[in-house]
Amino acid sequence: MREYQENSVVQAIDRLSDSFHRLTLFAPRIAAAARPGQFVMASCGTTLDPLLRRPFSIHQAFADGALELLVKVIGRGTSYLSTLRPGAELSLIGPLGRGFHLTTHGPVTLVGGGIGIAPLLFLASHLPTDSKISTCTVLLGSRTNTDLLVLTEEFKQLGCQVRTATDDGSLGHHGFVSELLPAALPGAHMVFTCGPHAMMTTVARLCLDAGIRCEASLEAHMACGLGACLGCTIHGAGNTYRHVCKHGPVFDATEVAWTP
């Protein structure tokens, strides 16, 4: 496990929808070391304001050194990223944190909500081949259909079965993506989830109740991403604090206190 501070170069930026941009970066050292569920800390500017790096899940990493991030614009740092043009430099630190466990044998279900879909594509393309890709079910939820269209195709190309839900009913199920899970649970050996905390809470509860192992990728505000500042705390099971950047971002659902 090695981390790198690498000046990546923007190769492409694609506006997938109003909200989502996909950045393709050339970051060979990080791309080579990256594993699904890990993240990078990106410098979102060239001045001291904003000061801190922002965490982004690794959306894809390729052998040719390309590293992809899926970015949803929500504030100053993400706006800056959405304005980058090919050729621009972007300083990254990564790959960071503990990723998903890829050791499962048997059908898996991926549940992604909104920008939480980002790490799931990298995961879907690295599931162990002996778990048979055809037994990967992906449940994707978002606000509206435009956010999902491109991504749905990409999961399908990996051989996953995709079901969708949208808040406005414009694609698939009209409602929360977690409402699709009960039907997808029977037979699943493991569930991986990333998305809004409330969604993951529902997913985790359904899995725990059904006795199915579940891993969730959590978020917290981070200063360092390296385990040094102790800033990225969440409430862990058993009245403990866990640090998202080091103990996570991927936690076994049993490690998290889902109800504070």
Next chain:
Amino acid sequence: MREYQENSVVQAIDRLSDSFHRLTLFAPRIAAAARPGQFVMASCGTTLDPLLRRPFSIHQAFADGALELLVKVIGRGTSYLSTLRPGAELSLIGPLGRGFHLTTHGPVTLVGGGIGIAPLLFLASHLPTDSKISTCTVLLGSRTNTDLLVLTEEFKQLGCQVRTATDDGSLGHHGFVSELLPAALPGAHMVFTCGPHAMMTTVARLCLDAGIRCEASLEAHMACGLGACLGCTIHGAGNTYRHVCKHGPVFDATEVAWTP
């Protein structure tokens, strides 16, 4: 005298030399009100760092709303300006300060050193016509020839007689531009100067000794440019403080304490 806070739009940016960039902005309200020797305060970034605006002399202003700045890259703010592309917005406040007096009748001499040449082109193109443009002599000095070539031509096109000096002797006189002044003084009714403080000190002294009226455009670090912060102080004659943004930037040479 009105000032405006105007979101100008970059129309063109020309790299005149390694050091000098010319920004052509669309800023119709400021351009219409601008007079030679006045300046603008420009926001050099889109975040809170750098925080303060930077002062720039108005290099040219045209009836079609175009406003030109000549920018020498020396730090973060000016670097930012040099990276602007057509279409970008640049917030300006201006026109500010007290410009040159254009009431002279008779031959004038302009002495510009380095980036101090910036306000002199606007001045040269607005000298009263009854002073006969053919009697405008311009002495230009810079580090090396490349900084001067374009500008020399533009002054010539206005009908000025141009003499040059370079530190490295690559164009015209090998040495300080102020060394060209003694030969140009006889017959001059007025001298206008802008450039490094040491150069202007020499120019002012030569003029004062010869009894020729001289106006100099001074620099000081500024927070507001509006006369409000009282930060842009220089030592004035008679043990006073003067504020560059309000009493200047153009001062009569007799108003300034040239030897603090």
Next chain:
Amino acid sequence: MDTLTTAVPPEMKISLGPLHLANPVMTASGTFGYGAEFSNLVDLQRLGALVVKGISLEPRPGNPPPRVVETACGMLNAIGLENVGLDRFIHQKMPFLRTCGSRIIVNILGDSIDEYAILAEKLTLVTGVDGLEVNISCPNVKKGGVAFGTVPEMAAAVTRAVKNATDLPVIIKLSPNVTDIAAMAKAVDESGADAVSLINTLIGMAIDIHSQKPKLANIIGGLSGPAIKPVALRMVWQVARTVSIPVVGIGGIGTAEDAIEFLLAGASAVQIGTANFYNPAAAEQILTGIEAYLSRQGASSIHDIIGSLRTTI
């Protein structure tokens, strides 16, 4: 929230004791000159109040240059309290200020308690002066200011002297360069101040590594701007919990969001300082932004958010 609520604009009036303002957005002393400097860029009538550059009995030349330097998200100034002095202020600056349509608060400073009292007394007679803000905190002048602002007893003494000398509303402006800001505010409250304003600048320094000299001729100066906002907000919150008089929040406010943070922390009004330099439109934008926020929150009055920070402490 998203329903078509009534178009009645929220109530923006606030009071600092006997001083009634149309809205809580003021401009801070030393950052807005004597008002005229901004008259082309700002609609002065929209300001809740305009606080003028600090005035002393006699004119002051101020410090030698350089006087200002930029820092990370902030600036240092060592103006040295340059000002035209009381007489020229009254005769040269008040005529414009009387016509500008905003409440006028005169910021005063002195080297002795007597000087503060005389300034207060004389300004009471000047038509158009709506209140006084007493600067006991300026770090730039070697004698005077500093001591008053860092010792509760001395701050109390100035407050009493000024209050005795005037029937104008009196705001005491506190220095942040103290161990216990609440103790300072309490002393001033108990001595009869009508309101407190805070913070003045933090004392800072910058060095030019090429010349190996301080960047300010005065060596040290006052730090202002967004950099100091977290410290200012913390102090305003501490003071608002301590005193019974209204609090005016100052320090790094550049946007409506910033201003609302101070209001939630307990400030009844805010002052915009350094932001006037980098964005003269700031004060007006902040006023508009607060109104929009209140409407979005479904609040009918600015008082609905003053001090309404939700904490368990």
Next chain:
Amino acid sequence: MDTLTTAVPPEMKISLGPLHLANPVMTASGTFGYGAEFSNLVDLQRLGALVVKGISLEPRPGNPPPRVVETACGMLNAIGLENVGLDRFIHQKMPFLRTCGSRIIVNILGDSIDEYAILAEKLTLVTGVDGLEVNISCPNVKKGGVAFGTVPEMAAAVTRAVKNATDLPVIIKLSPNVTDIAAMAKAVDESGADAVSLINTLIGMAIDIHSQKPKLANIIGGLSGPAIKPVALRMVWQVARTVSIPVVGIGGIGTAEDAIEFLLAGASAVQIGTANFYNPAAAEQILTGIEAYLSRQGASSIHDIIGSLRTTI
């Protein structure tokens, strides 16, 4: 200056009393974990010293989240001094630290003078510990810390207790949240400290205007980063003129230029804090940059610039 000067690298060794460092660039407590966190990104051997996260006698869980928030050119933290406690520090963290090739300074904190003394005594016996830095200033824990760092007599008492308990070099780390930093430093100097380091964080606050709650669960937190550099530099300059012991400058240092400002102001060494977060390469870049500056200045030793600020005061 521009001539081909000798290629002899400048002398970078400095001493903090009995503690000798290969160079003046240290990493600040709480911003560099226990060293291992940065071992892939930083050549730890190049550090003058590595100061570990503050250690208490017993492990501490720290504050509830959220614990960090970004501010203009800075950040607030309310970690609440989470740490593994003395025993786990010795057994789990020291083995790596002993091998990392850098001087190790252990930052300690306690709720009582006794606790400081016990920590000092126990750490004296631990192989590989080169010095102690005593945090008397952390603003995050309700009891303990704060008072020690704001009252000269209490700071003096802690200093004496720690000095009596150890023969390791002792650095006392000062809080900036005081009226008179020089008085604090003087008290600590006179009580036998080998060096002082400053500044710890300024107390600040931030509010989320949408939820109307503080952005930190602890409400207030410590402000660090470039925003505070001017205040830190001013305090270092004041302290260096006051005390006879070496001063370690801390606060907003992110570049070699920043570090050189502190050295010119009188610091014998510097600590890099928040910059490690946004640029892990900072400490190494700063070291290289100081060396280059010395060469450009034609200086043969770091001591040629320490305290060499040119002022007329």
